[in-house]
Amino acid sequence: xxxxxxxxxxxxxxxxxxxxxxxxxxxxxxxxxxxxxxxxxxxxxxxxxxxxxxxxxxxxxxxxxxxxxxxxxxxxxxxxxxxxxxxxxxxxxxxxxxxxxxxxxxxxxxxxxxxxxxxxxxxxxxxxxxxxxxxxxxxxxxxxxxxxxxxxxxxxxxxxxxxxxxxxxxxxxxxxxxxxxxxxxxxxxxxxxxxxxxxxxxxxxxxxxxxxxxxxxxxxxxxxxxxxxxxxxxxxxxxxxxxxxxxxxxxxxxxxxxxxxxxxxxxxxxxxxxxxxxxxxxxxxxxxxxxxxxxxxxxxxxxxxxxxxxxxxxxxxxxxxxxxxxxxxxxxxxxx
Amino acid sequence: xxxxxxxxxxxxxxxxxxxxxxxxxxxxxxxxxxxxxxxxxxxxxxxxxxxxxxxxxxxxxxxxxxxxxxxxxxxxxxxxxxxxxxxxxxxxxxxxxxxxxxxxxxxxxxxxxxxxxxxxxxxxxxxxxxxxxxxxxxxxxxxxxxxxxxxxxxxxxxxxxxxxxxxxxxxxxxxxxxxxxxxxxxxxxxxxxxxxxxxxxxxxx
Numbered sequence: 365x366x367x368x369x370x371x372x373x374x375x376x377x378x379x380x381x382x383x384x385x386x387x388x389x390x391x392x393x394x395x396x397x398x399x400x401x402x403x404x405x406x407x408x409x410x411x412x413x414x415x416x417x418x419x420x421x422x423x424x425x426x427x428x429x430x431x432x433x434x435x436x437x438x439x440x441x442x443x444x445x446x447x448x449x450x451x452x453x454x455x456x457x458x459x460x461x462x463x464x465x466x467x468x469x470x471x472x473x474x475x476x477x478x479x480x481x482x483x484x485x486x487x488x489x490x491x492x493x494x495x496x497x498x499x500x501x502x503x504x505x506x507x508x509x510x511x512x513x514x515x516x517x518x519x520x521x522x523x524x525x526x527x528x529x530x531x532x533x534x535x536x537x538x539x540x541x542x543x544x545x546x547x548x549x550x551x552x553x554x555x556x557x558x559x560x561x562x563x564x565x566x567x568x569x570x571x572x573x574x575x576x577x578x579x580x581x582x583x584x585x586x587x588x589x590x591x592x593x594x595x596x597x598x599x600x601x602x603x604x605x606x607x608x609x610x611x612x613x614x615x616x617x618x619x620x621x622x623x624x625x626x627x628x629x630x631x632x633x634x635x636x637x638x639x640x641x642x643x644x645x646x647x648x649x650x651x652x653x654x655x656x657x658x659x660x661x662x663x664x665x666x667x668x669x670x671x672x673x674x675x676x677x678x679x680x681x682x683x684x685x686x687x688x689x690x691x692x693x694x695x696x697x698x699x700x
Numbered sequence: 701x702x703x704x705x706x707x708x709x710x711x712x713x714x715x716x717x718x719x720x721x722x723x724x725x726x727x728x729x730x731x732x733x734x735x736x737x738x739x740x741x742x743x744x745x746x747x748x749x750x751x752x753x754x755x756x757x758x759x760x761x762x763x764x765x766x767x768x769x770x771x772x773x774x775x776x777x778x779x780x781x782x783x784x785x786x787x788x789x790x791x792x793x794x795x796x797x798x799x800x801x802x803x804x805x806x807x808x809x810x811x812x813x814x815x816x817x818x819x820x821x822x823x824x825x826x827x828x829x830x831x832x833x834x835x836x837x838x839x840x841x842x843x844x845x846x847x848x849x850x851x852x853x854x855x856x857x858x859x860x861x862x863x864x865x866x867x868x869x870x871x872x873x874x875x876x877x878x879x880x881x882x883x884x885x886x887x888x889x890x891x892x893x894x895x896x897x898x899x900x901x902x903x904x905x
Binding site for chain 2: 462472523571664667672
């Protein structure tokens with residue numbers, strides 16, 4: 365489901381219910397935001413956000429029976445949900461059981477096995493660099509002013525497999541506006557937690573820890589760019605980058621950094637982990653591009669998990685309409 | 701019919717055990733595939749496991765000669781061909797998985813892969829070498845090729861190296877496992893080149 369197209373059906377309309385657990389979070393956040401706005405009259409933007417959220421129709425009540433029990437009861441509410449190109453969602457177990465998160469091991473099933481050691485509460489996010497109000501936020505305060513949204517996005521891994529995932533999160537653009545980057549800010553750099561106690565994969569120097577990713581400011585401000593807090597209507601499992609991760613659906617998955625502790629606004633292009641690790645293979649931009657192969661394998665096709673035949677990879681992962689303008693005039697072979 | 705002596709019975713039994721051990725991974729893989737037990741990306745899993753077993757068995761095959769010398773068990777040479785053929789068996793499964801399951805006979809992509817992607821070129825070359833060795837592994841071919849047979853079959857070291865490099869070039873950042881394989885293969889090559897036993901004992905023909 366592509367968003368920000370006025371005529372489109374919003375994902376929230378497709379989704380049968382707002383899932384109970386997340387709704388509670390949502391209400392909690394709204395209450396906090398309202399309290400904050402009441403205490404600090406100058407926080408006008410937060411106030412607006414709160415009003416906007418409260419103006420939304422209340423989500424339909426979910427019968428108690430649908431919220432109890434294992435993941436199945438919640439999955440059911442997503443059954444049959446399809447994104448724009450008639451692509452079914454990747455099952456919850458695959459989304460949460462097969463991914464790369466080298467902080468917990470380099471196997472695809474390692475994150476699900478090992479990420480239980482990550483402590484996601486309390487969690488702080490440092491906002492720093494070229495920004496009017498640098499500060500360290502408790503995660504709840506960080507999220508409070510923003511309305512969570514559901515977005516169904518394709519995810520295309522640089523390894524040529526892909527998924528379709530229903531995220532819940534907040535628009536990064538709203539967050540950036542709130543922190544008021546200075547005129548010097550041209551890039552946003554994100555950093556993952558570094559703590560080998562919690563992230564056993566960091567005991568080996570597979571990458572130069574902590575993991576760092578970045579976006580050009582205009583990429584970060586694009587309406588597609590999401591800071592996700594949930595998947596399938598529930599809180600992000602640790603292995604998917606809890607409690608806060610980036611989702612940039614038109615770029616290869618490694619750009620969508622997980623378990624973020626720092627957001628820094630900078631003037632120079634950040635040195636991102638994979639681009640540092642293997643600069644000839646991974647660039648800063650890492651836009652999904654079927655015409656520019658990885659030096660070691662083709663990017664022309666991909667395997668959508670659950671499908672037998674490879675399917676053609678789409679330019680910008682199918683989001684050209686929303687993002688191709690960002691790269692007008694750029695040589696995408698050079699800026700891979 | 702002469703009653704088999706105990707030594708012969710042991711040899712037969714050990715070969716049966718070896719067959720079972722070598723077929724085990726393939727059966728286990730088949731079982732996993734049939735019961736949806738290969739995770740979210742079964743084709744990738746099959747590719748990885750068949751490749752791993754091919755390289756593992758190839759490395760074991762190379763180890764047979766030094767081990768039987770060091771352990772004073774010259775008779776173990778009789779397992780070498782079996783192990784080598786099983787290495788070829790898994791390498792072939794690996795290649796077929798790529799050809800059929802992964803690429804589904806997308807010949808243009810396959811040709812491009814083999815021609816332009818060094819890790820695939822090297823892997824394909826390794827498989828071709830193993831193919832040549834498997835075909836000429838019969839007693840008939842040993843007789844026909846005479847002294848050339850041994851020269852030809854030294855290719856197994858090149859094939860193993862190529863297989864190890866293929867694995868190393870494939871991984872993204874975690875090079876531990878391919879490096880373990882490559883180290884083992886390099887050590888075995890060094891042992892073979894220096895081969896103290898070849899100076900003492902006359903070579904078998």
